[in-house]
Amino acid sequence: MSTLINTLSESQDTPDRAFEVIRQRGQREVFCGLTSIVWLHRKIQDAFFLVVGSRTCAHLIQSAAGVMIFAEPRFATAILEDRDLAGLADANEELDAVVDRLLSRRPDIKMLFLVGSCPSEVIKLDLAVAAKRLSKRFMPDVRVLNYSGSGIETTFTQGEDGCLAALVDDAIPVEQGEKSLLVVGALADIVEDQFHRLFKARGIENVQFLPGRSANTQPEIGPNTHYLLAQPFLRDTAIGLDRIGAKRIDAPFPIGVEGTTQWLQAAASVWGVDQETFERVIELPRSRAEKAVSRYRPLLEDKSIFFFPDSQLEVPLARFLKRELGMPLVEVGTPYLHQDLLGPELDLLSPETRLSEGQDVDQQLDRCLAAKPDITVCGLGLANPLEAEGLVTKWSIELMFSPIQGYDQAGDAAELFARPLVRKRRLAV
Numbered sequence: 001m002s003t004l005i006n007t008l009s010e011s012q013d014t015p016d017r018a019f020e021v022i023r024q025r026g027q028r029e030v031f032c033g034l035t036s037i038v039w040l041h042r043k044i045q046d047a048f049f050l051v052v053g054s055r056t057c058a059h060l061i062q063s064a065a066g067v068m069i070f071a072e073p074r075f076a077t078a079i080l081e082d083r084d085l086a087g088l089a090d091a092n093e094e095l096d097a098v099v100d101r102l103l104s105r106r107p108d109i110k111m112l113f114l115v116g117s118c119p120s121e122v123i124k125l126d127l128a129v130a131a132k133r134l135s136k137r138f139m140p141d142v143r144v145l146n147y148s149g150s151g152i153e154t155t156f157t158q159g160e161d162g163c164l165a166a167l168v169d170d171a172i173p174v175e176q177g178e179k180s181l182l183v184v185g186a187l188a189d190i191v192e193d194q195f196h197r198l199f200k201a202r203g204i205e206n207v208q209f210l211p212g213r214s215a216n217t218q219p220e221i222g223p224n225t226h227y228l229l230a231q232p233f234l235r236d237t238a239i240g241l242d243r244i245g246a247k248r249i250d251a252p253f254p255i256g257v258e259g260t261t262q263w264l265q266a267a268a269s270v271w272g273v274d275q276e277t278f279e280r281v282i283e284l285p286r287s288r289a290e291k292a293v294s295r296y297r298p299l300l301e302d303k304s305i306f307f308f309p310d311s312q313l314e315v316p317l318a319r320f321l322k323r324e325l326g327m328p329l330v331e332v333g334t335p336y337l338h339q340d341l342l343g344p345e346l347d348l349l350s351p352e353t354r355l356s357e358g359q360d361v362d363q364q365l366d367r368c369l370a371a372k373p374d375i376t377v378c379g380l381g382l383a384n385p386l387e388a389e390g391l392v393t394k395w396s397i398e399l400m401f402s403p404i405q406g407y408d409q410a411g412d413a414a415e416l417f418a419r420p421l422v423r424k425r426r427l428a429v
């Protein structure tokens with residue numbers, strides 16, 4: 001376990017940002033990438049997620065996704081029991097048999113993700129090869145892709161990154177073609193529709209979303225594709241897009257009024273939309289959002305906040321809470337500080353902000369308890385112990401399950417942070 005304090009400009013080849021960053025590599029408390037199936041299976045409506053894993057994985061995915069039990073299930077676990085290398089041929093046969101049974105029972109499945117996990121018997125299996133083999137066999141009815149959700153390699157939002165990176169590898173490459181905008185990151189359908197309307201009103205017609213709502217909406221990507229990330233944790237996806245020549249539009253993320261405005265503005269600039277048209281299109285939704293956010297300012301202003309590293313949404317959320325709601329930032333922890341993606345966010349934060357990357361949970365708990373923040377954002381595993389110490393907590397995973405992006409959700413995003421403070425106040429009466 002180690003702690004390193006350095007400045008961003010020393011540590012990575014980026015513009016001169018004078019933040020001091022605490023970097024730690026110790027015990028960490030986060031869910032694994034399998035968790036992202038909970039929101040991805042709702043988004044891509046004819047996809048199926050087959051976790052290749054152990055009974056532990058099956059328990060996680062069933063209990064995390066148990067709330068969706070009334071929906072037609074679109075995830076399952078193929079459990080691989082302990083086996084040695086000599087048994088791998090059998091494991092591949094077993095996997096093929098599971099996929100055969102699944103696809104013959106469920107002809108509605110158009111896209112199948114094989115999701116890797118931690119057990120050594122799964123690591124020994126080459127799921128990329130298995131996905132290619134199965135894709136060939138079920139072509140053209142079903143596309144079979146793979147990614148890893150293993151807790152050894154991923155935090156919970158990286159599951160989405162792996163899934164979208166696999167979709168980018170599977171995208172239809174176009175050499176030239178019409179200029180298009182690709183919005184990248186799973187958003188609630190209602191948020192996606194709002195953004196679509198706002199882009200269209202400014203004359204940006206050719207818009208694709210990744211992931212699409214169905215397997216048929218395979219994006220067409222090439223050098224004339226400009227992509228705008230809607231989530232900050234999509235590094236591998238961004239690398240994949242860069243590799244096939246798509247161009248990234250740098251912007252803060254669409255959380256809060258300011259983030260949403262700058263995110264939309266960045267795309268508008270690439271399309272040469274004049275400022276007057278831009279202002280006219282956003283005027284109404286922006287002023288509604290400002291009003292909605294301002295309702296929570298009296299509750300949140302001057303309430304200090306501490307972020308444990310978990311969802312990777314921490315930096316954009318901290319920027320929103322500091323700049324639009326006046327909350328002092330005690331520490332902003334994030335599993336990874338991808339400066340290439342977070343640069344425009346960091347530019348909006350004061351260099352005095354204490355950032356931390358990675359985790360050594362005991363040391364971070366000590367810092368948090370010493371600071372006694374008014375609200376602490378953390379994973380489920382830390383919430384109970386911190387509440388027992390008298391701190392007010394917010395589960396970071398809720399921020400992934402709730403639509404918080406865009407103008408119409410800016411007030412809801414603020415409300416999510418006000419709620420635990422209101423509850424505490426009620427309990428105290």
Ligand code: SF4
Nearest residue numbers: 032057060117118151
């Ligand atoms: S951490 Fe590993 S073993 Fe545990 S549920 Fe996640 S993928 Fe499965």
